[in-house]
Amino acid sequence: MKLNSRKLWNFKGGVHPEGHKSLSNSSAIKDAKIPSVLVLPLQQHIGAVANPLVVPGQRVLKGELIAQGEGMVSASLHAPTSGTITAIEERPIPHPSGLMDLCIILESDQEDRWCSLNPIEDPLQLDADAIREAIRAAGIVGLGGAGFPAHVKLNPGAHTEVDTLIINGAECEPYITCDDRLMRERAESILCGIEIMARAISAHHILIGVEDNKPEAIAALNRALQHHKQSRIEIVTVPTLYPTGGERQLIKVLTGKEVPTQGIPLDIGIVCHNVATAARVEQAVVHGRPLISRVVTVSGEAIPRPGNYEVLFGTPMADLIAEAGGTIDQQPATIIMGGPMMGLPVTDSATPVTKTCNCLLIQPVQPRPTLHQPCIRCGECAISCPAQLQPQQLYWHARAKEFDKVQDEHLFDCIECGCCSWVCPSQIPLVHYFRFAKAEIWSQEREKAAADIARERHEFRQLRIEREKAERAELMKRKKAALAKKKKSGVSGSKESIAAAVERTKAKKAALAAKEAKAATEPSAPPTPPPDATENRTDEGEQREI
Amino acid sequence: MIPHQPLSSPHQHGSAALDRVMIAVSIALIPAFITHFTLFGWGIITNLLITIPAALGSEALALWLRRRPILPTLADNSALVTALLLALILPPLSPWWLLVTGAVAAILFAKQIYGGLGYNPFNPAMVGFVVLLISFPIEMTSWQAPLVNSDHPLTIIAALNWVLFGELPPGILFDSMTMATPLDHLKTELSLHHTISEVRTDGTIFGVVAGASWEWINLAILAGGLWLLQQRVIRWHVPVALLGTLALISTLFYLINPEIYADPLFHLGGGGAVLGAFFIATDPVSGATSPKGRLIFGAGAGLLIYLIRVWGGFPDGVAFAVLLMNMAAPTIDHYTQPRVAGHQRGEMHR
Ligand code: SF4
Ligand code: SF4
Numbered sequence: 057m058k059l060n061s062r063k064l065w066n067f068k069g070g071v072h073p074e075g076h077k078s079l080s081n082s083s084a085i086k087d088a089k090i091p092s093v094l095v096l097p098l099q100q101h102i103g104a105v106a107n108p109l110v111v112p113g114q115r116v117l118k119g120e121l122i123a124q125g126e127g128m129v130s131a132s133l134h135a136p137t138s139g140t141i142t143a144i145e146e147r148p149i150p151h152p153s154g155l156m157d158l159c160i161i162l163e164s165d166q167e168d169r170w171c172s173l174n175p176i177e178d179p180l181q182l183d184a185d186a187i188r189e190a191i192r193a194a195g196i197v198g199l200g201g202a203g204f205p206a207h208v209k210l211n212p213g214a215h216t217e218v219d220t221l222i223i224n225g226a227e228c229e230p231y232i233t234c235d236d237r238l239m240r241e242r243a244e245s246i247l248c249g250i251e252i253m254a255r256a257i258s259a260h261h262i263l264i265g266v267e268d269n270k271p272e273a274i275a276a277l278n279r280a281l282q283h284h285k286q287s288r289i290e291i292v293t294v295p296t297l298y299p300t301g302g303e304r305q306l307i308k309v310l311t312g313k314e315v316p317t318q319g320i321p322l323d324i325g326i327v328c329h330n331v332a333t334a335a336r337v338e339q340a341v342v343h344g345r346p347l348i349s350r351v352v353t354v355s356g357e358a359i360p361r362p363g364n365y366e367v368l369f370g371t372p373m374a375d376l377i378a379e380a381g382g383t384i385d386q387q388p389a390t391i392i393m394g395g396p397m398m399g400l401p402v403t404d405s406a407t408p409v410t411k412t413c414n415c416l417l418i419q420p421v422q423p424r425p426t427l428h429q430p431c432i433r434c435g436e437c438a439i440s441c442p443a444q445l446q447p448q449q450l451y452w453h454a455r456a457k458e459f460d461k462v463q464d465e466h467l468f469d470c471i472e473c474g475c476c477s478w479v480c481p482s483q484i485p486l487v488h489y490f491r492f493a494k495a496e497i498w499s500q501e502r503e504k505a506a507a508d509i510a511r512e513r514h515e516f517r518q519l520r521i522e523r524e525k526a527e528r529a530e531l532m533k534r535k536k537a538a539l540a541k542k543k544k545s546g547v548s549g550s551k552e553s554i555a556a557a558v559e560r561t562k563a564k565k566a567a568l569a570a571k572e573a574k575a576a577t578e579p580s581a582p583p584t585p586p587p588d589a590t591e592n593r594t595d596e597g598e599q600r601e602i
Numbered sequence: 603m604i605p606h607q608p609l610s611s612p613h614q615h616g617s618a619a620l621d622r623v624m625i626a627v628s629i630a631l632i633p634a635f636i637t638h639f640t641l642f643g644w645g646i647i648t649n650l651l652i653t654i655p656a657a658l659g660s661e662a663l664a665l666w667l668r669r670r671p672i673l674p675t676l677a678d679n680s681a682l683v684t685a686l687l688l689a690l691i692l693p694p695l696s697p698w699w700l701l702v703t704g705a706v707a708a709i710l711f712a713k714q715i716y717g718g719l720g721y722n723p724f725n726p727a728m729v730g731f732v733v734l735l736i737s738f739p740i741e742m743t744s745w746q747a748p749l750v751n752s753d754h755p756l757t758i759i760a761a762l763n764w765v766l767f768g769e770l771p772p773g774i775l776f777d778s779m780t781m782a783t784p785l786d787h788l789k790t791e792l793s794l795h796h797t798i799s800e801v802r803t804d805g806t807i808f809g810v811v812a813g814a815s816w817e818w819i820n821l822a823i824l825a826g827g828l829w830l831l832q833q834r835v836i837r838w839h840v841p842v843a844l845l846g847t848l849a850l851i852s853t854l855f856y857l858i859n860p861e862i863y864a865d866p867l868f869h870l871g872g873g874g875a876v877l878g879a880f881f882i883a884t885d886p887v888s889g890a891t892s893p894k895g896r897l898i899f900g901a902g903a904g905l906l907i908y909l910i911r912v913w914g915g916f917p918d919g920v921a922f923a924v925l926l927m928n929m930a931a932p933t934i935d936h937y938t939q940p941r942v943a944g945h946q947r948g949e950m951h952r
Binding site for chain 1: 611615622671893939
């Protein structure tokens with residue numbers, strides 16, 4: 057067992073917001089009540105939407121597969137409790153767009169009866185494919201906030217060597233303590249899950265990074281590690297600095313390496329997972345339990361009993377808030393899914409808890425200043441930016457809608473961590489401008505792609521019409537020539553007529569072949585679908601693992 | 603000003619606020635004002651009494667003309683800081699019209715015409731100063747003598763009477779109250795081929811390291827500047843680079859010939875170098891933004907101050923040096939952007 061014998065690196069920038077962790081980190085994880093109705097969005101992950109396997113009226117048991125992940129990057133969905141499917145319909149989901157999306161509605165019978173499970177005796181004897189399959193079947197996604205299907209990240213491909221598996225226990229966002237509690241209470245399960253994941257990717261080194269504001273969690277992990285005598289797992293205490301829990305930032309701190317822009321950690325031989333994901337991998341592989349619940353921090357100044365809850369997916373946020381005592385004096389409050397730095401405001405308290413919901417922050421409604429001051433170019437934002445961008449320049453161009461310049465300033469390297477807005481003395485909502493610019497650029501690119509396809513189609517059509525015209529003219533010419541020949545020769549010589557017939561069929565064949573050849577080059581369907589909303593989520597979500 | 607969009611993270615904010623930054627800068631100038639008052643009398647107070655309303659008034663007028671919210675903008679306190687700086691850099695007991703012209707030039711022409719705070723390419727106070735220096739060279743070089751050298755210090759009433767109406771108590775001539783500033787005096791004497799050791803024997807003008815009385819004010823400014831650093835209102839790059847460069851180059855020439863080149867302490871402690879380093883060249887709006895850029899900005903200003911003082915046509919060069927560097931700031935910023943994480947160095951664009 058090694059304890060911080062490791063050299064640590066720094067990433068540039070970062071801020072020190074007040075942690076507010078003590079609000080919720082002192083009480084143990086409680087099971088939240090089974091709600092009477094669960095709302096299960098078909099997409100709670102990055103990638104393709106899951107395909108529902110149930111119909112309204114159908115009874116399901118806890119843990120039963122109710123929607124199948126489709127394609128390479130997707131995740132399956134399981135019934136969080138037993139009950140009856142009542143509908144598959146559009147409901148509000150937690151997403152920046154604020155749009156509705158298809159959800160399976162499950163009315164619980166409060167019996168919470170499990171379906172039959174397939175526990176595995178000795179998971180460390182499984183081969184990599186079997187581990188990935190078990191994780192895929194359990195519908196596990198990254199629980200740190202991104203929601204990227206876990207089995208995909210555990211599949212580096214036959215020719216890629218994984219040097220280091222990094223387990224993210226930094227939990228740098230203020231208020232959030234679900235990973236902290238999980239490490240304190242389920243360290244054994246986390247370590248076991250890590251061993252399983254490391255086996256799937258044959259990682260040479262395993263590092264768990266935990267911020268030094270969680271000494272109890274670090275102690276618990278170390279205690280549990282004593283039982284893993286042969287383990288290569290190293291628990292590394294990292295300094296508390298937001299956003300150390302960002303994937304790129306944690307990798308930099310632990311290894312000194314930088315993930316290339318546009319790249320993924322695997323490009324530099326690193327795979328990164330969250331502690332909570334590791335715990336669920338253990339549940340899935342060892343006990344055969346699919347991912348149907350997660351630990352959610354319910355915190356904030358507007359509720360009387362902040363704490364951590366094991367919550368079934370699909371539980372309406374209102375139910376969970378009621379469980380935490382409701383808002384103090386029934387006052388109106390703002391609900392934020394996630395932490396104060398990157399969280400998503402929730403406008404409808406009926407929105408369900410999903411796989412990526414690590415925290416509900418319930419705050420008294422604060423009157424936001426309606427105006428912000430102008431940028432004074434103080435550069436504090438640039439100093440705080442972990443991506444080393446120039447937020448004041450990005451802001452300048454984004455506001456002027458100069459979308460090419462804003463990309464020249466590397467807008468798409470922005471991880472939307474919020475440090476720049478947090479430090480800005482003029483209180484400019486910088487991240488808001490950056491999101492706006494990104495959304496505009498995406499929609500412009502979509503339009504352009506659609507226009508390109510339309511143009512190509514048009515050009516092909518013109519080409520086809522012209523070709524057909526030419527072919528028809530050629531055919532007519534030949535027919536005429538043959539006719540003239542025939543007339544000339546007067547009586548139809550049998551030899552000649554045969555030759556002419558052969559000629560005709562040849563011409564027809566040639567025309568047909570030409571047509572076929574042309575058809576093959578013509579795109580029958582648009583070559584690549586324009587990037588749609590889900591792809592945008594991929595970009596965004598990948599970076600949100602904090 | 604743009605309406606706040608409420609639905610975007612982050613949902614909390616650090617403690618930094620523009621108005622508080624400006625207030626901190628104002629507070630940091632208080633020791634200088636007190637020292638100034640103690641050593642020179644009411645002149646600084648009459649300056650303040652006129653520059654503050656003049657600056658705030660011009661700002662309000664410009665905002666009204668531009669149909670912008672007046673009170674919220676005045677509350678950012680940036681016009682106040684400009685007024686305080688002007689009061690400090692203009693000769694004490696300056697006539698009211700000089701002060702008002704300076705404030706109007708600073709606020710209207712150097713700031714609001716460009717679109718207000720954040721859009722001004724030049725430091726407003728420096729523009730005001732230079733406009734006055736060029737238009738009213740006599741008034742701008744009539745510096746009051748320290749109280750210790752003055753037989754009849756003016757009362758506040760007499761001072762106001764002079765500033766507002768140009769009337770002095772009978773028997774007192776304004777010229778009798780003024781005295782050349784140390785930098786000015788040195789320049790004149792050197793041009794008459796006197797050596798520095800000859801010049802500096804005059805104890806009424808020169809103090810321990812630089813100008814008598816002036817060096818104490820600069821010490822007070824330094825204290826305020828260090829406090830700003832400690833409060834993280836300003837960053838160290840500009841002051842260190844500016845004063846460092848000035849010290850370095852003045853040492854160099856001093857070592858070459860101490861009889862015609864003043865020593866580094868004289869350059870640091872005399873004139874406006876300290877004020878420039880901590881309060882003027884650190885103005886973020888008109889300066890460079892990146893840390894490396896600020897080092898270059900500060901070093902450039904330090905170098906220019908020396909060049910202007912020694913070989914230029916004006917006794918002090920802080921204002922011109924800062925304005926020249928203001929012009930260079932966008933270029934400096936362009937070439938000093940830090941490497942974006944995950945990119946190779948030198949890879950500037952997509
Ligand atoms: S922190 Fe705010 S005021 Fe300062 S440079 Fe950045 S955007 Fe401008
Ligand atoms: S939100 Fe983007 S620009 Fe702002 S600090 Fe984070 S990465 Fe930098």
